[in-house]
Amino acid sequence: MRKHETDTGPRDGVASVKRDRIKELxxxxxxxxxxxxxxxxxxxxxxxxxxxxxxRK
Known part of the structure; x- marks a missing residue:
């Protein structure tokens, strides 16, 4: 539920798509x-x- 709220906007935080991209980078x-x-x-x-x-030379 929290992930959905973060992804759709009502909850503060980084969207899962952006979080996944940051991890990849x-x-x-x-x-x-x-x-x-x-x-x-x-x-x-x-x-x-x-x-x-x-x-040594």
């Missing part, structure tokens, strides 16, 4: 953020390996 946004975090860690690691190799 957050999920889509989470994936690139995780990929960026992995790439940043890999970049840091390889930069450190290069620095270590340069000092």
């Amino acid at each position: 957050e999920r889509e946004n989470r994936q690139p953020r995780q990929a960026n975090e992995i790439l940043k860690k890999e970049s840091d690691y390889f930069a450190q390996v290069e620095l270590d190799r340069a000092f």
Whole structure:
């Protein structure tokens, strides 16, 4: 009943269609953020390996 009232307007809140879309967008946004975090860690690691190799010469 509350969901119907929210969706049709008499009750304050976010309509279920908008709420579902927000969840979908957050999920889509989470994936690139995780990929960026992995790439940043890999970049840091390889930069450190290069620095270590340069000092060993």
